[in-house]
Amino acid sequence: MPVDVRIVEVGPRDGLQNEKTDIGTANKIALIDRLSKTGLRSIEATAFVSPKWVPQMADAAEVMAGIARAPGVSYPVLVPNEAGYERARAAGAEEVAVFTAASEAFNLKNTNAGIDESLRRFAPVLARAKADGVKVRGYVSTVLGCPYQGEVPLTEVVRVARALHEMGCYEISLGDTIGVGTPGKARAMLKAVAGEVPMAALAIHFHDTWGQALANALACLEEGVAVVDSAVSGAGGCPYAKGASGNVASEDVVYMLHGLGIRTGIDLDLLADTGRWLAALLGRDTGSKAGKALGAR
Numbered sequence: 001m002p003v004d005v006r007i008v009e010v011g012p013r014d015g016l017q018n019e020k021t022d023i024g025t026a027n028k029i030a031l032i033d034r035l036s037k038t039g040l041r042s043i044e045a046t047a048f049v050s051p052k053w054v055p056q057m058a059d060a061a062e063v064m065a066g067i068a069r070a071p072g073v074s075y076p077v078l079v080p081n082e083a084g085y086e087r088a089r090a091a092g093a094e095e096v097a098v099f100t101a102a103s104e105a106f107n108l109k110n111t112n113a114g115i116d117e118s119l120r121r122f123a124p125v126l127a128r129a130k131a132d133g134v135k136v137r138g139y140v141s142t143v144l145g146c147p148y149q150g151e152v153p154l155t156e157v158v159r160v161a162r163a164l165h166e167m168g169c170y171e172i173s174l175g176d177t178i179g180v181g182t183p184g185k186a187r188a189m190l191k192a193v194a195g196e197v198p199m200a201a202l203a204i205h206f207h208d209t210w211g212q213a214l215a216n217a218l219a220c221l222e223e224g225v226a227v228v229d230s231a232v233s234g235a236g237g238c239p240y241a242k243g244a245s246g247n248v249a250s251e252d253v254v255y256m257l258h259g260l261g262i263r264t265g266i267d268l269d270l271l272a273d274t275g276r277w278l279a280a281l282l283g284r285d286t287g288s289k290a291g292k293a294l295g296a297r
């Protein structure tokens with residue numbers, strides 16, 4: 001088990017990209033500013049994707065312009081291609097994330113490109129980022145199952161993760177996009193990838209559709225992964241993975257980690273307050289059990 005875990009808070013991006021309720025740009029900025037005060041070191045702020053494909057992220061530049069960047073906190077943004085990279089840089093982004101999948105069928109739906117075509121699109125992004133001193137994270141989606149093709153071969157997960165790492169992504173986030181994985185499968189997947197990419201360059205990104213995300217995360221922590229993606233209040237999902245629910249709730253992950261004696265640097269009370277505040281804006285109860293329990297005190 002790691003001694004320290006870095007949480008990558010993806011709520012403002014993954015959490016909000018699939019929400020029908022538009023909380024508005026000012027509230028998105030307020031969300032990120034609140035999260036910046038919790039001790040988080042990485043907050044994925046928004047996505048410079050096509051607004052025709054994902055209208056919820058159309059205000060990406062306004063969000064980046066409005067947030068108060070806290071020292072020591074990085075604010076990565078999603079970019080699907082060079083056009084996205086240019087928009088992100090014009091908006092002042094200093095870290096970006098490229099994304100592809102281990103499933104050809106999913107990647108075609110999500111980005112209108114096959115896996116290898118998407119990797120080709122990333123090459124100029126990686127080259128420009130290197131020249132600009134911009135850090136690039138890489139996502140592999142559908143690592144434990146695909147909404148269109150079902151089973152995803154582990155060999156593909158490993159191949160795509162290794163390709164992103166070789167291209168220069170400093171960290172590869174392994175996404176169970178539809179939350180179908182179970183702990184044994186999650187552990188085996190991570191071990192297979194860690195055979196080709198150093199564990200220190202890996203992160204896990206689990207959605208909680210089947211209620212397995214926390215258990216899957218624990219299995220992977222036992223293998224030594226030290227970066228966990230999660231979303232405050234468990235908000236979100238992927239517009240191209242129908243029925244998939246949000247990421248594992250950040251509050252639940254932090255509560256578990258602290259209970260295990262693992263440091264995160266995060267103030268759980270502040271995080272849970274933010275989760276309940278966001279849930280109220282979205283017109284529902286928080287999707288975090290820890291957040292609910294803390295709120296009932």
Ligand code: HMG
Binds near residue numbers: 207
């Ligand atoms: P396309 O339609 O094939 O793009 O979309 P194109 O290159 O043919 O361009 C078509 C139009 O889009 C053009 O405009 C371009 O300028 C414009 P027009 O001439 O028609 O006016 N365009 C852009 N505009 C703004 N920003 C851009 C951009 N690029 C092109 N970056 C594309 C291809 C990749 C752009 C599109 O499919 C797309 O934006 N997809 C994003 C889908 C998405 O955001 N999905 C959710 C995020 S991934 C996820 O949630 C999974 C993750 O959480 C991990 C996990 O859980 O597994 C990361």
Ligand code: MG
Binds near residue numbers: 177207
């Ligand atoms: Mg996701």
